[in-house]
Amino acid sequence: MRWTIEDTPERAAFREQVRGWLRENLPAGWADAIESGDADKLDQARKSWDFFGWSRTIGMSGYGAPLWPKEYGGLSGEPWMQNITREELARYRLPTVGLNILGVGLAGPTLIAHGNEEQKKRYLQKILTSEEVWCQLFSEPGSGSDLASAGARATRSNGEYIINGQKVWTSIAQMSHFGMLLARTDPDVPKHDGLSYFIVDMKSPGVDIRPLKQITGSSEFNEVYFNDVRIPAENLVGVEGDGWRVARTTLMNERVALSGLSLDSAAFAGGTRKDPWALFVDSIPNREDGRVRQFIAKSYVEKEVKEITQFRANMARMSGAQPGPEGGVTKVYNAEFNKWRSNGIMNANGPAAVAWDHGDSDSENRAHAFLRARANSIEGGTSEILRTQMGERILGLPREPEVDKGIPWKEIKRS
Amino acid sequence: MSTFGFTEEQNELRSTAARFLEEKSSSADVRRLMETSEGFDEATWKQIADLGWTGMAIPEEYGGVGFGFVELTVLMEEMGKKLFCAPYFSSVILATNAILNAGTEDQKKELLPGIADGTTRAALAFVEPSGKWEVDSAEVTANGGKISGTKSYVVDGATANLLIVSAKSGNGISLYVVDPDAEGVTRTALQTLDMTRKQAKIEFNNTPAKLLGEEGAGTAALQKTLEQAACLLSAEMVGGAQACLDASTTYAKERYQFGRPIGSFQAIKHKCANMLMEVEMARSAAYYAGWAAAEDPEELSLAASLAKAYCSDAFFHAAAENIQIHGGIGFTWEHDAHLYFRRAKSDEIYLGDATYHRELVAQKLGV
Numbered sequence: 001m002r003w004t005i006e007d008t009p010e011r012a013a014f015r016e017q018v019r020g021w022l023r024e025n026l027p028a029g030w031a032d033a034i035e036s037g038d039a040d041k042l043d044q045a046r047k048s049w050d051f052f053g054w055s056r057t058i059g060m061s062g063y064g065a066p067l068w069p070k071e072y073g074g075l076s077g078e079p080w081m082q083n084i085t086r087e088e089l090a091r092y093r094l095p096t097v098g099l100n101i102l103g104v105g106l107a108g109p110t111l112i113a114h115g116n117e118e119q120k121k122r123y124l125q126k127i128l129t130s131e132e133v134w135c136q137l138f139s140e141p142g143s144g145s146d147l148a149s150a151g152a153r154a155t156r157s158n159g160e161y162i163i164n165g166q167k168v169w170t171s172i173a174q175m176s177h178f179g180m181l182l183a184r185t186d187p188d189v190p191k192h193d194g195l196s197y198f199i200v201d202m203k204s205p206g207v208d209i210r211p212l213k214q215i216t217g218s219s220e221f222n223e224v225y226f227n228d229v230r231i232p233a234e235n236l237v238g239v240e241g242d243g244w245r246v247a248r249t250t251l252m253n254e255r256v257a258l259s260g261l262s263l264d265s266a267a268f269a270g271g272t273r274k275d276p277w278a279l280f281v282d283s284i285p286n287r288e289d290g291r292v293r294q295f296i297a298k299s300y301v302e303k304e305v306k307e308i309t310q311f312r313a314n315m316a317r318m319s320g321a322q323p324g325p326e327g328g329v330t331k332v333y334n335a336e337f338n339k340w341r342s343n344g345i346m347n348a349n350g351p352a353a354v355a356w357d358h359g360d361s362d363s364e365n366r367a368h369a370f371l372r373a374r375a376n377s378i379e380g381g382t383s384e385i386l387r388t389q390m391g392e393r394i395l396g397l398p399r400e401p402e403v404d405k406g407i408p409w410k411e412i413k414r415s
Numbered sequence: 416m417s418t419f420g421f422t423e424e425q426n427e428l429r430s431t432a433a434r435f436l437e438e439k440s441s442s443a444d445v446r447r448l449m450e451t452s453e454g455f456d457e458a459t460w461k462q463i464a465d466l467g468w469t470g471m472a473i474p475e476e477y478g479g480v481g482f483g484f485v486e487l488t489v490l491m492e493e494m495g496k497k498l499f500c501a502p503y504f505s506s507v508i509l510a511t512n513a514i515l516n517a518g519t520e521d522q523k524k525e526l527l528p529g530i531a532d533g534t535t536r537a538a539l540a541f542v543e544p545s546g547k548w549e550v551d552s553a554e555v556t557a558n559g560g561k562i563s564g565t566k567s568y569v570v571d572g573a574t575a576n577l578l579i580v581s582a583k584s585g586n587g588i589s590l591y592v593v594d595p596d597a598e599g600v601t602r603t604a605l606q607t608l609d610m611t612r613k614q615a616k617i618e619f620n621n622t623p624a625k626l627l628g629e630e631g632a633g634t635a636a637l638q639k640t641l642e643q644a645a646c647l648l649s650a651e652m653v654g655g656a657q658a659c660l661d662a663s664t665t666y667a668k669e670r671y672q673f674g675r676p677i678g679s680f681q682a683i684k685h686k687c688a689n690m691l692m693e694v695e696m697a698r699s700a701a702y703y704a705g706w707a708a709a710e711d712p713e714e715l716s717l718a719a720s721l722a723k724a725y726c727s728d729a730f731f732h733a734a735a736e737n738i739q740i741h742g743g744i745g746f747t748w749e750h751d752a753h754l755y756f757r758r759a760k761s762d763e764i765y766l767g768d769a770t771y772h773r774e775l776v777a778q779k780l781g782v
Contacts, residue, residue, distance in 0.1 A: 290774070293774060293782060296780075296782050297773035297776040300780060304721055305703075305721075309696055329691065329692050332688075333692055387681075387684065387688035387689065388684055388685070391678070391685065391687050391688045392684070395660075395678075395688070397664065397667055397668060397684050398668065399679060400679050400680070401679070
């Protein structure tokens with residue numbers, strides 16, 4: 001980032017503190033390799049790296065979530081501390097978000113905002129150490145963009161809730177210990193008023209996880225079926241009927257988490273030795289062709305303005321704790337950019353983009369990225385829904401007339 | 416989302432500028448001035464000189480205020496919002512930086528105080544009828560202290576009282592200081608698509624010209640000047656694009672069809688959301704460019720092309736959508752939408768359009 005702003009003495013001291021901690025806690029030779037720019041040495045150090053051990057170490061240090069309160073494993077820090085920590089993690093070629101991306105990015109902030117003391121004590125620290133991995137149980141086959149119409153039922157009975165229904169598009173469900181579940185406790189009131197938010201133990205009897213094969217041919221997501229799954233009442237987050245408000249905290253944080261993802265950061269987290277931009281340029285043939293040059297240059301321009309905008313948004317967010325609707329701006333832009341660029345890479349490669357020798361992993365990865373990018377403008381809020389939100393919440397444009405307004409959920413027409 | 420490393424003083428400058436322009440550059444003011452041949456108001460020009468705007472980035476030893484490109488970025492963005500009619504881009508941005516980049520110490524002391532106090536309105540004559548933006552494409556010749564040939568597309572060239580002209584001699588491209596009233600100068604105003612910014616063709620016939628700085632050093636100095644100007648023109652485009660977004664949003668809330676505001680229809684709402692997204696991205700590009708111009712000489716060239724490429728497309732798109740969202744009224748002369756549309760096309764093309772600058776980006780990245 002060439003447009004970083006010079007640290008104040010306070011910030012410089014914190015940066016030095018993060019570096020000092022990293023030097024002490026990384027495998028032998030790692031920090032030296034980064035600081036001296038020795039790629040071979042870094043590869044060597046990486047071989048002895050225990051990813052799960054590292055997740056626990058950083059999770060116990062406070063640097064895993066500088067914004068979280070100290071008593072729950074954070075630093076009770078200011079937003080700039082999170083920025084500096086992430087910059088330093090990236091500098092030392094470490095993942096800025098680990099395996100428990102949904103736990104740290106979504107569940108944690110939601111519990112901090114809406115959970116009770118017991119819940120915060122019980123869950124937050126283990127989220128940070130990745131000892132307990134989380135998934136998100138929001139979307140349903142009949143409730144995509146209109147998430148507030150979700151129909152999975154939660155029926156109260158003897159100090160428990162009994163869950164029945166189906167969720168879909170759940171990432172990492174198999175390896176998750178807990179899920180954030182949005183379910184309907186009252187079908188007789190309008191849709192937003194009858195939802196509640198639960199913590200569900202994914203190993204509970206009656207939870208049935210089935211991988212969902214997607215257009216790439218692989219299965220990142222699952223369908224999750226609930227058949228009389230029992231959840232103790234203490235796992236209710238917030239109060240019954242207030243689940244939509246709680247879920248919105250999760251959704252706002254999801255947009256922020258997704259707007260930072262790109263092909264580049266994926267390559268970066270994987271610790272590739274070449275910088276992602278150089279890898280991208282190398283993957284494009286015929287670089288003397290004027291049309292190809294326009295594509296490459298436009299990719300650069302769009303990537304840069306996106307990153308600078310994220311940087312500006314981070315700076316603006318430094319004063320407020322919860323992200324607002326402006327996260328949608330970078331989320332939509334990022335989604336459309338990824339789709340546009342992955343498509344352009346295909347065209348630049350001509351026939352080799354659509355037919356290749358078996359086992360040619362470059363071509364396979366290119367095709368996978370092209371297909372995978374289609375989800376970017378669907379997952380975490382479609383670009384259309386987010387544009388509507390930008391229009392209404394940032395620009396203040398009037399809402400569309402709602403035909404389901406004030407009508408009990410059970411009387412609404414649903415797919 | 417609009418705080419990107421601005422100091423409190425810079426934010427204060429922005430609000431002062433916004434208030435001043437609100438008062439002095441209303442739609443009626445712009446329409447009155449665009450119909451005149453001078454294209455600006457002498458009294459208002461005097462006032463912005465008194466406010467320090469004309470000497471904003473001129474060092475104090477040359478009579479200026481001694482601020483820099485970030486302050487100019489702020490002012491250009493605010494002026495762009497209101498289509499402020501004044502020879503600011505020509506004199507304070509283009510000509511001033513040419514003098515700062517090329518002039519000797521003595522020449523800076525001689526020429527810059529006049530620009531800073533507003534009495535000099537300088538113009539930079541670097542393009543020719545060929546329309547090429549490359550700085551070494553000059554065909555105007557310099558020989559024995561005289562220049563001959565034709566410059567064109569000179570912003571505020573007909574009204575300037577000082578000209579900085581690029582010309583070639585046996586030693587390459589150099590910049591020259593020319594008195595527009597000197598012998599052999601013929602200035603002809605051009606008809607401009609954007610009536611709020613005047614341009615002229617200037618013919619020189621054995622016109623006396625004083626070398627600015629060293630002979631043959633004009634290419635580098637001019638190159639840097641145009642890169643700095645591209646950064647600031649990008650800021651102006653952000654202001655223009657923001658004004659289009661504001662106008663569209665306001666209209667979409669007020670205009671009723673089918674019994675409801677048109678802004679409640681997704682077709683319109685999403686157009687506005689796309690404009691918002693592009694305006695924010697353009698703002699990032701322009702602020703980055705302004706920062707690079709101020710702080711990082713090595714980054715300037717790439718940042719300038721990046722910003723010019725992005726902001727050109729964003730402003731044009733915003734100005735075009737603004738007409739569409741306004742429908743029939745947006746197509747009338749009476750509505751300001753066309754003034755922004757004209758400015759957008761003119762700014763997009765000036766100093767090279769997006770395609771041109773993307774090719775430069777590719778070159779600068781070593782692709």
